[in-house]
Amino acid sequence: MYYTDRLQYIRESKNITQKKLAEALNIKQQQYARYEKGVNVMPVTYLPKICKFLNVSSDYILGLTDEINPYKNNKEKNN
Numbered sequence: 001m002y003y004t005d006r007l008q009y010i011r012e013s014k015n016i017t018q019k020k021l022a023e024a025l026n027i028k029q030q031q032y033a034r035y036e037k038g039v040n041v042m043p044v045t046y047l048p049k050i051c052k053f054l055n056v057s058s059d060y061i062l063g064l065t066d067e068i069n070p071y072k073n074n075k076e077k078n079n
Helices: 003-013 018-025 029-037 044-054 058-062 074-078
Strands: none
Touching: 003 029, 003 044, 003 058, 018 029, 018 044, 044 058
């Protein structure tokens, strides 16, 4: 499964619209839709924001694991 499929799957499973996610990234919905469809390559700088917003690990989105682990902030682990 390509990262675009995983983005769409996790977004839809959490009942989040493309518009809401685009707003979190401070971009237009149409621009996000092109990333999700694979028309344009999404900048890697959006990955941390997406992980936090969707509460999912980057490893899942990137296809390194099939486990949808929630995002954990390193600062939270040290407190």
